[in-house]
Amino acid sequence: INNSYHWPTKPIRHLCLMKLWISTTHLLSFLQTITGIFLAMHYSPDISLAFSSVVHITRDVQYGWLIRNMHANGASLFFMCIYLHIGRGIYYGSYLYKETWNTGITLLLLTMATAFVGYVLPWGQMSFWGATVITNLLSAIPYVGDTLVQWIWGGFSVDNATLTRFFTFHFLLPFTIMGLTMMHLLFLHETGSNNPTGLNSNTDKIPFHPYFSYKDLLGLILNTSLPTDPSHYSSLTYCETPTTLHQPTLYPPHHMLNQNDTSYSPMQSYDQSQTNQEEYSLYNSPFSYYFKYLPYMHQNNEQPQFRPLTQILFWSLIANLLVLNMNRSATSCKIHSSSSDQYPLFFYFSKFYQSLYLLQVHSKT
Amino acid sequence: MAVRAPVSASGRLLEGFRKWYYNAAGFNKLGLMRDDTLYENDDVKAALKRLPENAYNERLFRIKRALDLSMKQQILPEEQWVKYEEDKKYLEPYLKEVIRERLEREEWDKK
Numbered sequence: 126i127n128n129s130y131h132w133p134t135k136p137i138r139h140l141c142l143m144k145l146w147i148s149t150t151h152l153l154s155f156l157q158t159i160t161g162i163f164l165a166m167h168y169s170p171d172i173s174l175a176f177s178s179v180v181h182i183t184r185d186v187q188y189g190w191l192i193r194n195m196h197a198n199g200a201s202l203f204f205m206c207i208y209l210h211i212g213r214g215i216y217y218g219s220y221l222y223k224e225t226w227n228t229g230i231t232l233l234l235l236t237m238a239t240a241f242v243g244y245v246l247p248w249g250q251m252s253f254w255g256a257t258v259i260t261n262l263l264s265a266i267p268y269v270g271d272t273l274v275q276w277i278w279g280g281f282s283v284d285n286a287t288l289t290r291f292f293t294f295h296f297l298l299p300f301t302i303m304g305l306t307m308m309h310l311l312f313l314h315e316t317g318s319n320n321p322t323g324l325n326s327n328t329d330k331i332p333f334h335p336y337f338s339y340k341d342l343l344g345l346i347l348n349t350s351l352p353t354d355p356s357h358y359s360s361l362t363y364c365e366t367p368t369t370l371h372q373p374t375l376y377p378p379h380h381m382l383n384q385n386d387t388s389y390s391p392m393q394s395y396d397q398s399q400t401n402q403e404e405y406s407l408y409n410s411p412f413s414y415y416f417k418y419l420p421y422m423h424q425n426n427e428q429p430q431f432r433p434l435t436q437i438l439f440w441s442l443i444a445n446l447l448v449l450n451m452n453r454s455a456t457s458c459k460i461h462s463s464s465s466d467q468y469p470l471f472f473y474f475s476k477f478y479q480s481l482y483l484l485q486v487h488s489k490t
Numbered sequence: 491m492a493v494r495a496p497v498s499a500s501g502r503l504l505e506g507f508r509k510w511y512y513n514a515a516g517f518n519k520l521g522l523m524r525d526d527t528l529y530e531n532d533d534v535k536a537a538l539k540r541l542p543e544n545a546y547n548e549r550l551f552r553i554k555r556a557l558d559l560s561m562k563q564q565i566l567p568e569e570q571w572v573k574y575e576e577d578k579k580y581l582e583p584y585l586k587e588v589i590r591e592r593l594e595r596e597e598w599d600k601k
Contacts, residue, residue: 221529322520322560325530328550329557426528433514 148344150206153199154306156352158299160196168246170292172285175248195352200240202352207233211416216439218429219319220420224312230416232305239298242291245283256283256291323428509574518572519565520556525549525581533592537584545580 167186169178182189211233213219220226245256260277264270279286320326429435449470512518517527526549528534538546559565 218529320557320560322517322522322556323527323529324522324553324557326557329554331561426531426534428527428529431515431517431527433511 147206147210148341149348150203150210151306152345152348153203153206153352154299154302156348157196157199157203160192160199161296161299163192164196165296168292170246170289172248172288175246175288179247191353199352200243203236204240207236212439212443215419216430216436217319217321218323218423221423222313222316222319223420225309225316226420228305228309228312232302232309233416235298235302235305239295239302242298243295245288245291246295248288253283256287260287321430323430512574512577517556518574518577520559521552521566521570521572522556523552523572523577523580525579526552526556528581528585533585533588534581536588537581540584540588541581549580 164182167178167182167189169175179193182193184190186192211229214226214229241255241259245252260274260283263274263277266273275281277287278284279290317327423429429439512524517524530538538549541549
């Protein structure tokens with residue numbers, strides 16, 4: 126299995142080694158905290174000052190440009206590592222460690238919440254309208270939806286009250302994430318880690334040094350070199366705050382709806398074209414449903430990585446997500462008229478993967 | 491794995507597919523049998539305790555060898571791969587017995 130076409134070259138195999146991603150994630154989390162603290166020293170969470178404080182950080186603060194870009198790009202790298210970590214967990218059946226898996230899902234949701242509120246802080250056009258659209262999703266809740274949204278806003282629209290509390294949440298949530306990460310590791314240490322074969326390896330453990338010490342060292346080297354690479358700081362990279370417009374307008378400019386952001390579900394292209402937010406909420410539920418109930422759908426004793434159909438299903442899911450991700454920034458808002466998006470969306474929403482996966486995990490062969 | 495040779499065309503087709511699927515799964519290339527790859531839930535753990543000593547030791551050896559091969563990103567030479575016809579479901583009788591006893595116990599506890 127480890128010599129199949131999934132492992133074409135030795136360097137790629139070593140880069141894909143499992144614990145590299147989570148050790149990188151841990152280091153990135155530390156990096157985000159440190160850069161975030163330094164940014165917080167110069168940031169002002171007020172609508173009349175926020176944007177210019179970010180400009181001040183970028184232009185005037187010593188190495189402020191580096192800290193700000195490391196923080197912004199580090200968040201995207203953080204999510205990429207997490208998605209790889211989750212993908213590994215699905216492929217090798219690590220979700221069978223239910224407590225570890227469930228704390229992991231909670232961590233993912235908290236991380237997404239942290240990234241969302243953090244994205245609002247520069248108070249650019251994308252910040253404002255992103256906050257408006259996503260918080261308005263809660264209005265889909267019957268009866269209390271509108272009241273709930275206004276309660277979160279602290280007013281009748283996204284305004285100063287919203288910005289200040291989002292800054293508070295963005296500062297607080299990472300520490301919650303750290304605490305929950307301890308719980309995640311605690312549960313993992315109850316069972317021990319999984320491995321590519323899925324077999325019980327208690328009889329065959331290896332020492333931390335030199336195997337994992339060198340592997341973690343590789344993660345440290347990659348983690349410190351990649352975020353400081355200046356080629357990532359061009360105007361086309363992540364979470365770019367528009368510099369031409371200082372104050373949010375009443376209506377979102379059309380050209381602003383195609384900015385690139387990797388921190389959320391690949392369905393963001395679909396998000397941006399959605400006018401019916403109830404429809405969006407309903408359609409996005411298969412995503413979380415699939416992750417949440419994966420351990421309970423696995424009803425037989427067989428390992429998913431030894432089942433060819435499960436492998437095909439997994440990689441087709443990944444390909445589908447990549448296609449959806451690529452289409453996000455490439456197309457205009459008229460997503461429904463593009464057949465290149467309709468087919469991937471159809472497969473994603475049709476519970477195609479869930480039903481096939483169910484067939485696999487319930488198979489008696 | 492087959493107990494007796496299938497006689498009908500559809501049976502032969504199904505058997506051919508099973509054999510292809512067995513080889514495509516890939517665990518035989520690590521020297522594992524199907525029952526070696528079962529996820530160790532409570533039922534499997536209980537069934538393992540009932541295995542004869544020689545069967546358990548052979549299982550441990552196969553698992554240890556597979557873990558070592560997996561760590562080194564290697565597989566066995568082709569002549570050492572477990573063949574579809576040679577694979578024995580050595581754990582299945584004990585596992586069925588454990589599951590039957592558990593279901594009987596649960597049924598009894600409901601009363």
